[in-house]
Amino acid sequence: MRAVVLVGGRGTRLRPLTDHVPKPMLPIGHRPMIARLVDRLAAAGVTDVTLALGFRPEPFVEAFPHGRVGDVVLHYAVEPEPLDTAGAIRFAADHTGIDGTFVVANGDIVTDLTVGDLIDAHRRFGAEATLHLTPVDDPSAFGVVEVDRSGAVLRFVEKPAPGETTSNLINAGTYVFEPSVLDRIPTGRKVSVERETFQQVVADGRLYAMPTDDYWIDTGRPETYLDANIDLLNGVRAERCEAVASGAHVAGSAVLDSSLVDAGASIGEGVRLTASVVLGGARVADGAVIERSIVMGSVGRDARVRGSVIGVDGAVADHAELVDARLPESG
Numbered sequence: 001m002r003a004v005v006l007v008g009g010r011g012t013r014l015r016p017l018t019d020h021v022p023k024p025m026l027p028i029g030h031r032p033m034i035a036r037l038v039d040r041l042a043a044a045g046v047t048d049v050t051l052a053l054g055f056r057p058e059p060f061v062e063a064f065p066h067g068r069v070g071d072v073v074l075h076y077a078v079e080p081e082p083l084d085t086a087g088a089i090r091f092a093a094d095h096t097g098i099d100g101t102f103v104v105a106n107g108d109i110v111t112d113l114t115v116g117d118l119i120d121a122h123r124r125f126g127a128e129a130t131l132h133l134t135p136v137d138d139p140s141a142f143g144v145v146e147v148d149r150s151g152a153v154l155r156f157v158e159k160p161a162p163g164e165t166t167s168n169l170i171n172a173g174t175y176v177f178e179p180s181v182l183d184r185i186p187t188g189r190k191v192s193v194e195r196e197t198f199q200q201v202v203a204d205g206r207l208y209a210m211p212t213d214d215y216w217i218d219t220g221r222p223e224t225y226l227d228a229n230i231d232l233l234n235g236v237r238a239e240r241c242e243a244v245a246s247g248a249h250v251a252g253s254a255v256l257d258s259s260l261v262d263a264g265a266s267i268g269e270g271v272r273l274t275a276s277v278v279l280g281g282a283r284v285a286d287g288a289v290i291e292r293s294i295v296m297g298s299v300g301r302d303a304r305v306r307g308s309v310i311g312v313d314g315a316v317a318d319h320a321e322l323v324d325a326r327l328p329e330s331g
């Protein structure tokens with residue numbers, strides 16, 4: 001079985017982190033989220049993954065110099081210009097000769113979905129495409145999917161008003177496609193899989209869906225990226241991770257509460273970290289207090305940081321206070 005993983009987005013909502021590191025290369029529990037995703041695909045029998053790349057392909061190629069994650073072989077398809085989700089899937093599939101049933105995954109989703117169950121459901125449905133769905137508390141900010149008792153998708157309702165739909169299920173970003181879906185995607189322009197391609201498959205009655213209540217998070221925003229890390233640390237999921245990666249330096253008097261420190265980061269004496277992620281290369285000087293923040297750059301002595309995102313080039317001065325900020329601000 002082959003898979004296409006979408007990793008070519010700009011990740012604007014996670015700036016300035018994504019000015020230097022593409023979102024799917026950011027770590028969850030000390031490991032790039034793309035590597036965790038490929039492991040999950042491998043457990044479903046996926047042997048080959050095509051990375052649908054666009055913006056900033058180099059870090060992926062550099063991170064996996066042997067072109068493998070475990071036993072899974074990586075293929076790279078670099079778009080000459082962003083083609084949006086469906087355009088990217090077609091480009092990647094054409095580029096690497098995919099001609100059988102295949103899996104598609106968004107590179108920024110963290111979930112405990114058993115991908116093999118989605119493949120089995122797809123075969124049972126006899127579908128042309130099958131989507132994984134996840135429930136949300138407030139569907140008004142999402143595209144909601146209505147499904148009948150047989151699993152067939154009836155319609156998509158974009159940002160529903162109260163009472164417009166009884167469904168609280170949203171597209172969870174993992175699909176199984178027959179290759180015929182590719183023929184529906186025009187080439188050479190941007191095409192959105194949700195807004196265009198799925199609508200066509202629904203019209204032909206060939207789109208099905210499998211809702212599950214597996215752990216699921218879209219890491220696209222700083223708050224959700226933090227939560228995905230903290231949940232893995234705190235044992236909310238089947239697996240868990242350590243707070244401090246081997247190769248990180250954490251001074252003996254530092255206090256960590258629901259926080260992660262990556263290899264190559266350094267935490268000084270008396271530092272207090274709460275619900276935060278300190279990434280490789282970051283420097284946190286003695287006495288700094290950091291809460292609900294992501295740090296890639298440096299935090300000075302006795303500085304106070306809350307609700308902030310500090311990129312590689314961000315530097316919080318000694319004794320400074322930073323609240324709900326992004327440093328440096330990128331345009």
Ligand code: GTP
Pocket residue numbers: 006007008009010011012013014023052053054079081082083084085088106107108220
């Ligand atoms: P934002 O800029 O913060 O919205 O993030 P994003 O660029 O990642 O967009 P979004 O979260 O909507 O994208 C969902 C998935 O599709 C992510 O895994 C993206 O990497 C990927 N993606 C989005 N647009 C493209 C594209 O034009 N080409 C490719 N190859 N992937 C894309």
